[in-house]
Amino acid sequence: MITSVLVANRGEIACRVFRTCRELGIRTVAVYSDADANALHTRVADTAVRLPGAAPSDTYLRGDLIVKAALAAGADAVHPGYGFLSENPGFARAVLDAGLTWIGPAPEAIEAMASKTRAKELMGVEPLREVTEADLPVLVKAAAGGGGRGMRVVRRLADLDAELEAARAEAHSAFGDGEVFVEPYLEDGRHVEVQILADTHGTVWALGTRDCSLQRRHQKVIEEAPAPGLTPELTDSLYEMAVRAARAVGYVGAGTVEFLVAGDTAHFLEMNTRLQVEHPVTEAVYGVDLVALQLRVAEGHALDDEPPLARGHAVEARLYAEDPARDWAPQTGTLHRLAVPGGIRLDTGFTDGDEIGVHYDPMLAKAVAHAPTRAEAIRALAGALDRAAVHGPPTNRDLLVRSLRHKEFTTARMDTGFYDRHLTELTEPAPDPHAPLAAALADTHARSRFGGFRNVPSQPQTKRYSMAGEEIEVHYRHTRAGLEADGVRVVHADAALVVLEVDGVRRNFDVARYGDEIHVNTTRLTALPRFPDPTAQHAPGSLLAPMPGTVVRVADGLTEGATVEAGQPLLWLEAMKMEHKITAPATGTLSALHVVPGQQVTVGSLLAVVQET
DSSP: OOOEEEESSOHHHHHHHHHHHHHHTOEEEEEEOGGGTTOHHHHHSSEEEEOOSSOTTTGGGOHHHHHHHHHHHTOOEEEOOSSTTTTOHHHHHHHHHTTOEESSSOHHHHHHHHSHHHHHHHTTOOOBSSOOGGGOSEEEEESSOOTTTTOEEEOSGGGHHHHHHHHHHHHHHHHSOOOEEEEEOOTTOEEEEEEEEEOTTSOEEEEEEEEEEEEETTEEEEEEESOTTOOHHHHHHHHHHHHHHHHHTTOOEEEEEEEEEETTEEEEEEEEOSOOTTHHHHHHHHTOOHHHHHHHHHTTOOOOSSOOOOOSEEEEEEEESEEGGGTTEEOOEEEOEEEOOSSOEEEESOOTTEEEOSSSOOEEEEEEEEESSHHHHHHHHHHHHHHOEEESSOOSHHHHHHHHHSHHHHTTOOOTTHHHHHHHHHTOOOOOTTHHHHHHHHHHHHHHTTOOOOSSOOOOEEEEEEETTEEEEEEEEEETTEEEETTEEEEEEOSSEEEEEETTEEEEEEEEEETTEEEETTEEEEEEOSSOOTTSOOOTTEEEOSSSEEEEEEOTTOOTTOEEOTTOEEEEEEETTEEEEEEOSSSEEEEEEOOOTTOEEOTTOEEEEEEEO
């Protein structure tokens, strides 16, 4: 019987596993890097062990340190979570060799499926060996790991070598394995997967389908169960292939078999030998706890002959600290508040006041809605996210709400090219025009309680804000009748709530201020000084770091004085295990290059200057 579980992971998935362990009366052990010393997963575990020596980005890849931590803390089982070492057969063997229970499939099964190239061969699918113009577009893909790392779409043969190099570097950084392969890329395919669960007694469940077609950078953003619009025949075929894949390697535990579906044809992609990020939608539909079932299977218990029946529909959205309009650039800073209303399941590795750092994936939380029908689940999730308080760095919250309400999604006509087609319209700024006034009134109340009315007419009060990339100036004054503000009637104003009447319609504005950062309902503003600092300007054509990170490489032969074309890649930053391309904003001359490979930069650091011609 398992009595104490160490989770060889961090963040949301560690917290998720700990929650089930607590419910079952099992003690919990966390491991943490120096960067995660005060992280939520470290705080909620019964015991926590520091992983010494390694850089924060590599700490959770040190299987030897994790096994040592499990033994030191008295754990008798290890749960790998997802990512990091979750699909590493060597780590699974090290756990078993140490006399610990491995909550996952046998190392041999992981080995057979962890490499996507070997998995395809096992399923009778051959990767591309040599790429020609006729094969384009193609997808370069890491053989190990997942989460979109080490993946590149190549549309021009001339770009293939560079993208192979970039994918190898990213895969090696994320998984310690730089092997990549190439496969055809279907522009209009749907990403559909089957959840499987197998015990040591020969029972294999196909626990429904999921659709994960809405993806950015080949990483899932919105998932749902069951996958809509599949024929019974196609569903049965997917189940049969998934069970066949599991039986082919003697699989035990929870896993996922992924397919690309085009029309009524399914193409095998890979098998993930671990729990998936999107597992909550399956739990909601089938009324099960997959982590609890993983633990039962690891203890040797048998599954029922048949899985439970599915009920209703579930949709999950991943909330990221990132800016979709700026090439999905990850964001860092303090998460001041995270609260999602309305009976929504929220799985997170953060709590109010936590820091979002530079070393790990920027996912803040997963929000899940379950309802009798797909339409009801979508409406509930979109509404809850629309009303959520997400105070801190920029996030993809508005993108999620708009995606959930987009006609292609609501009518289940989406595919993996959804964001390629619709990103611009989904990220068009739509800030509330009255948010700056509400911020100004709340701030004035907090600082001065509005003072009092004076008989001598006074000049209007003026405040400046940055909102959606623009500078906004608002004016208001105290009058005998109360506050007068840009033709808007002020019904009520205090530090946290402002009520305005616009054309006879009253609206409430919840206001929260954290230094110069202000959140008014779902609009994020930055307070600016009344008089701009003329020295705080950069030369036209300046390229500033959109995130903190490391300069991993500069384009070959690029030196100051070189002629560059608009959109030409100049250098690459690595942040949160992903590479981010910095391109020339216009055709011109590279008049300055301020960084070299290996250099650490902060947000706003000057990287280069392109003088437009």
